[in-house]
Amino acid sequence: MSLDQKFEKIFKKVDELKPQFIDVLAKAIEIPAVSSDESLRPMVVKKAHFLADQLKSLGFSDIQLRELGTQPPPVNDPKLQLPPVVLARYGNDPAKKTVLVYGHYDVQPAAKEDGWDSEPFTLVVDEEKQLLKGRGSTDDTGPLTGWLHVVRSHQEAGIEFPVNLITCFEGMEESGSLGLDDLIAVEADKYFKDVDTVCISDNYWLGTKKPVLTYGLRGCNYYQVTINGPHADLHSGVFGGIIAEPMIDLVQVMGTLVDSQGKIKIEGIEEMVAPVTEKEHEIYEKIDFSVEELNAASGSNTSLYKKKEDILMHRWRFPSLSIHGVEGAFAGQGAKTVIPAKVVGKFSIRTVPDIDSEKLTKIVVEHCEREFAKLNSPNTCKAELIHDGNYWVSDPFNASFTAAAKATKVVYGVEPDLTREGGSIPITLSFEEKLKTNVMLLPMGRGDDGAHSINEKLDISNFVNGIKIMSAYLHYYAESPEK
């Protein structure tokens, strides 16, 4: 049977099985697997078991829920267990290539009060707009479950699976992939011994129309600054003006990190960024993107840059510093007149070549300490790293990228753009280094999916076509003469 004939049968099955695939996604999304919320850790574990059950019913073998030990500090409960990594195999034929597919089953926090139109952990199938709405639909439960549907479609179409598949599904990606590095090191010559390539479906197209393949990610160093003052929250009428307020110190320290144009004000970071080459300018010129698409995705007119090249460089190629929030501060409606006793400011820096993570942390911590010292406050200040994750940039010209480009052409009828990604997938570089193989990012969703935001969605066409691309990719990769 020719590849085209195989694809016809598989794709027909994907279309037929669509309602069942959506049903699996709905069941997965129902589990609020928020890795950053310690109280929801049992839910993250529950989702791992749900996936293991799915893998079992599909006939995967050697299914393991690998424990990673306790979560390292800073953490409220020092006994908190990390969620397990779900390892499984489909096929173990030495004559076939082996593809490791990585995905994460944890999600970002979400609450209806944040502005969602519906309950975030109830999948909404919007027939009118042809989209699937719910936390994790695009990041990353939809793409992750896509790999399971690839297997099911092959089974029901009666087509032999072209490769050996290994899954590595983790539950801590949104919180720094803690513990996974060590597991990969331990299993590099055991469970992962025969891996020829790694495919990750956990990012997004640049815009809304053109499919892409991705060869780079920024890293992410996440920090917290804790200012400690009085023993308890106090009445601002009774104590305001006569004690040093932690929140006043914190906003001043945080105010020295970045300006409103996005320029990082911490000395020593810019110097670590690799200079932009002439070749890079040429690459960026050819990419399909506009400020209008950015505005549509952000739902605003607040872009700091108007030119395509500036936007892309600042998204992919330069570091950025974002301020995320303050733990312990009043954040509700109304007018509570309180002086918070202890506040913890959270910010992260997206890193790029050649920023050294340890050096960056030293610079950041010293900067915060220096700025706090200037305040002459009797309060205490501690700045620390919560987690870091490496940036990754690879060469997109190998058998895996070629197979994915062919698969994209078969499904969408166009050559994909080659992009980098402003977000981070902390474990990517570890796969490349520890398994001594290449990694390819094959995104399923679109740039306006609202990952990490309210009303996160995945277009039904992206879900269905994504499963078809994943299927065709495995066949093209299996047929390729190189690894």
Ligand SMILES: C[C@H](N)C(=O)N[C@@H](Cc1c[nH]cn1)C(=O)O
């Ligand atoms: C791109 C990926 N889907 C993603 O959202 N990654 C997260 C990873 C992260 C790193 N620190 C905290 N979370 C991201 O880029 O924010």
Ligand SMILES: [Zn+2]
């Ligand atoms: Zn995410």
Ligand SMILES: [Zn+2]
């Ligand atoms: Zn993700």
